[in-house]
Amino acid sequence: MRSDTPSRSSSHTAEARPAHAATGWAALFSGGNAARSITLSAGVVLHAVNLYMAMTVLPSAVRDIGGMRYYTWNTSLFVAASIVGSSLSARALGRFGPRAAYGLAVAVFAAGAVLCATAPVMPAMLAGRVMQGIGSGLLVSMAYAVIRLVFPPGLWPRAMSMLSSMWGVATLIGPAIGGLFAGLGVWRAAFWTLAALCIPFAILATSVLPRGTGADAGGGPGIAWRQIALMVGSVLCLAVAGASPHGWVNLAGCLLVLALFGALAWLERRGGTRLLPAGALVWGSSLAPLYALMGCLALTVEVIEIFAPLFLQDLHRQSPLTAGYLSVLMAAGWSTGSVLNAGAPPRRVARALVVAPVLGLAGIVFLAVYLSVPTDGTWQAMAPVCITFLMVGAGIGTAWPHLLTRVLLAAPPADRDLASASLTTVQLYTTALAGAWAGMIANIAGLADPGGVAGAERAAFWVFALFALVPAAGILEGCSFLQKRTKKL
Numbered sequence: 001m002r003s004d005t006p007s008r009s010s011s012h013t014a015e016a017r018p019a020h021a022a023t024g025w026a027a028l029f030s031g032g033n034a035a036r037s038i039t040l041s042a043g044v045v046l047h048a049v050n051l052y053m054a055m056t057v058l059p060s061a062v063r064d065i066g067g068m069r070y071y072t073w074n075t076s077l078f079v080a081a082s083i084v085g086s087s088l089s090a091r092a093l094g095r096f097g098p099r100a101a102y103g104l105a106v107a108v109f110a111a112g113a114v115l116c117a118t119a120p121v122m123p124a125m126l127a128g129r130v131m132q133g134i135g136s137g138l139l140v141s142m143a144y145a146v147i148r149l150v151f152p153p154g155l156w157p158r159a160m161s162m163l164s165s166m167w168g169v170a171t172l173i174g175p176a177i178g179g180l181f182a183g184l185g186v187w188r189a190a191f192w193t194l195a196a197l198c199i200p201f202a203i204l205a206t207s208v209l210p211r212g213t214g215a216d217a218g219g220g221p222g223i224a225w226r227q228i229a230l231m232v233g234s235v236l237c238l239a240v241a242g243a244s245p246h247g248w249v250n251l252a253g254c255l256l257v258l259a260l261f262g263a264l265a266w267l268e269r270r271g272g273t274r275l276l277p278a279g280a281l282v283w284g285s286s287l288a289p290l291y292a293l294m295g296c297l298a299l300t301v302e303v304i305e306i307f308a309p310l311f312l313q314d315l316h317r318q319s320p321l322t323a324g325y326l327s328v329l330m331a332a333g334w335s336t337g338s339v340l341n342a343g344a345p346p347r348r349v350a351r352a353l354v355v356a357p358v359l360g361l362a363g364i365v366f367l368a369v370y371l372s373v374p375t376d377g378t379w380q381a382m383a384p385v386c387i388t389f390l391m392v393g394a395g396i397g398t399a400w401p402h403l404l405t406r407v408l409l410a411a412p413p414a415d416r417d418l419a420s421a422s423l424t425t426v427q428l429y430t431t432a433l434a435g436a437w438a439g440m441i442a443n444i445a446g447l448a449d450p451g452g453v454a455g456a457e458r459a460a461f462w463v464f465a466l467f468a469l470v471p472a473a474g475i476l477e478g479c480s481f482l483q484k485r486t487k488k489l
Contacts, residue, residue: 024158024343025158025342027155028151028155028158028159028162032208033150033151033155035204035207035208036146036150036151036208036209037159037162038204039102039201039204039205039208039209040143040146040147040159040162040163041143041162041163041166042201042204042205043102043105043106043139043140043142043143043201043205044139044140044143044163044166044167044170045166045169045170045173046106046109046136046139046194046197046198046201047082047136047139047140047170048166048167048169048170048171048174049170049173049174049177049194050109050113050132050136050174050194051078051136051170051174052170052171052173052174052175052178053174053175053177053178053190053194054074054078054129054178055075055174055175055178056174056175056177056178056179056182056190057178057181057182057187057190057191058074059182060182060185060187061119061125061187062122064187065119065120065121065122065125066121066122067121067122067123067125074125074126074129075435076235076236076239076432076436077126077129077130077133078129078130078132078133078136079133079235079428079431079432079435080133080232080235080236080432081129081130081131081132081133081134081137082133082134082136082137082140082424082428083137083228083231083232083235083425083428083429083432084133084134084137084228084232085105085133085134085135085136085137085138085139085141086137086138086140086141086421086424086425086428087137087141087223087224087227087228087231087275087421087425088134088137088138088223089101089137089138089141089142089145089420089421089424090141090145090417090418090420090421091223092104092105092138092142093142093145093146093417094417097210097211097212098142098146098149098150098209098210098211098212099205099206099209099210099211100206100211101138101142102139102142102202102205102206102209103202103205103206104138105135105138105139105142106135106139106198106201106202106205107135107198107202108131108134108135108138109131109132109134109135109136109139109194109198110135110194110195110198110199110202111131111135112127112128112129112130112131112132112133112134112135113128113132113191113192113194113195113198114128114191114192114195115127115128115131116128116129116132116188116191117188117189117191117192117195118188128191137424137425137428140424141420141421141423141424141425143163144160144163144404144420144421144423144424145417145420145421146209147159147160147163147420148408148416148420149210150209150210153409156405156408157342157343157401157402157405158342158343158401160338160342160400160401160402160404160405161338161339161341161342161401162339163401164334164335164338164397164400164401165334165335165338165339165397166335167331167334167335169335170331171328171331171332172328175325175328177190177193178190181193223273224267224273224274224275226267227264227267227268227274227275228275230260230261230263230264230267231260231264231275231425231429233260234256234257234260234261234264234433235429235432235433235436237253237256237257237260238253238254238257238432238433238436238437238440239432239435239436239439240253241253241254241256241436241440242436242437242439242440242443245443245448245449247444250440250443250444253440254440257433264281265281268280268281269281269282274415274418275418275422275425276291276418276419276422276425276426277407277411277412277415277416277418277419277422278411278412278415279412280422286410287407287410287411289477289480290403290406290407290410291407291422291426292473292474292477293353293357293403293474293477293478294403294404294407294423294426294427294430295426295430296357296360296470296471296473296474296477297356297357297360297396297399297400297403297471297474298426298427298430298431298434299430299433299434299467299470300357300360300363300364300392300396300467300470300471300474301330301334301360301392301393301396302430302431302434302435303364303434303435303438303463303464303467303470304327304330304363304364304367304389304392304464305327305330305331306434306435306438307438307442307459307460307463307464308323308326308327308367308371308385308389309323309326309327310323310456311371311372311456311459311460312326312327312371312382312385314453314456315371315372315373315374315375315453315456315457315460316371316374316375316377316381316382316385317375317376317377318377318382326382326385326386326389327389329386329389329390329393330389330390330392330393331393332390332393333389333390333391333392333393333394333395333397334393334394334396334397334400335393335397336393336394336397337393337394337395337396337397337398338397338398338400338401340398341397341398341399341401341402342401344398344402349399349402352395352398352399352402353399353402353403353478354475354478354479355395355398355399355478356395356396356398356399356400356474356478357471357472357473357474357475357477357478358395358471358475359391359392359394359395359396360392360395360396360470360471360474361468361471361472361474361475362391363388363389363391363392363395364392364464364467364468364470364471365464365465365468366384366388367385367388367460367464368460368461368462368463368464368465368468369461370384370385370388371385371460371464372457372458372460372461372464373457374453374457404423407419407422407423408420434467438463438467441459441462441463441466441467442459442462442463443459444462445458445459445461445462445463446458446459447459
């Protein structure tokens with residue numbers, strides 16, 4: 001029998017579940033857990049489908065309502081708003097409880113979708129994207145937080161794997177929806193479809209999720225507005241600087257971003273209201289290497305996802321749809337690795353945290369060499385690229401759910417809500433930085449000037465070659481984690 005009272009004895013909280021509870025996939029999709037699993041997964045799918053769908057329909061939208069100058073702001077503002085939403089999730093859960101918080105998040109998301117669907121000019125579209133971003137950030141971040149509330153710890157790795165695999169599902173659905181409506185000349189219908197999907201999702205979420213969190217204090221943690229402002233400001237600063245053709249502006253933007261991040265780290269370490277759990281940005285803590293490895297793996301994946309479709313079209317004669325779906329193979333590998341390794345023993349998990357950046361480094365170095373040389377685009381020429389995408393995705397997907405679980409377990413008990421919210425915040429932040437930094441490198445390499453095939457060749461090489469430093473740093477973090485674990489044994 002489901003209890004809806006927000007007491008510590010609530011059957012929805014992980015603390016109230018017996019320690020001997022089943023931990024297999026069957027336990028995650030049986031009884032009341034099935035509806036909760038579907039609800040949390042649907043929230044992630046809604047966010048991810050919106051992300052990939054919007055990328056497909058935005059060119060058509062811009063041709064219709066104008067505003068090409070602000071084209072990239074559709075993504076920048078969406079990600080920045082998602083960071084804000086993600087940062088507010090812990091507060092929303094503590095104040096309203098999962099049921100009402102999910103209802104609020106999906107309402108904001110749906111309102112943004114309607115505004116995009118009816119936008120007569122670009123400013124209205126941007127406002128809708130901001131609302132969608134806030135709602136999306138709340139939905140994804142709360143999904144990770146609610147795992148801790150509705151499932152026992154033994155199911156956390158499988159639940160994390162389940163949410164990770166939803167990105168693979170979304171990459172198949174999002175481009176298809178966007179491509180269908182854009183091809184028919186009715187791009188607005190894509191946003192109307194998202195708004196309509198919010199209705200059954202809202203009914204499901206407000207029916208199966210608990211009313212309260214099971215904690216004594218219902219207000220939740222405070223909001224780290226200064227840190228959020230620094231994080232969002234650094235993203236927008238880097239995006240603006242990366243678009244400039246002047247090298248001194250690029251350099252100034254990078255230095256300013258480093259200064260803003262330094263200010264963020266200082267605020268986090270000095271106490272008070274924090275955005276991340278204690279120790280997350282303290283060198284030598286148990287959390288710092290986990291967050292560093294998260295950032296390295298996310299940056300590796302994102303730079304490939306952002307630029308591989310472009311280079312496949314410009315240098316390897318692939319259509320936009322084909323290039324998009326070739327890149328989806330990385331998400332398919334990620335989902336497969338997450339599911340297959342969900343129940344791995346601790347020793348294999350520790351090794352996976354080292355293997356993941358190794359495969360990421362091998363893959364991104366190969367892409368730097370191979371994608372920068374034009375081919376005829378036949379399936380024989382694309383087969384090595386497909387294998388690389390699958391390899392990188394599977395390697396990182398194998399480690400990712402366990403990495404997130406370790407963040408939750410390593411965080412101080414009082415900071416568990418912050419740790420849950422931070423999983424999405426860090427991923428969104430690294431996504432935004434990956435796009436901005438890679439865009440800056442590509443522009444410097446000549447993607448826009450001189451442009452053409454020559455510019456694309458140089459950009460393809462330098463973007464991936466320089467970003468190879470990221471998984472290389474991840475290898476060091478993974479080895480450090482493995483060495484500390486061996487000492488404990």
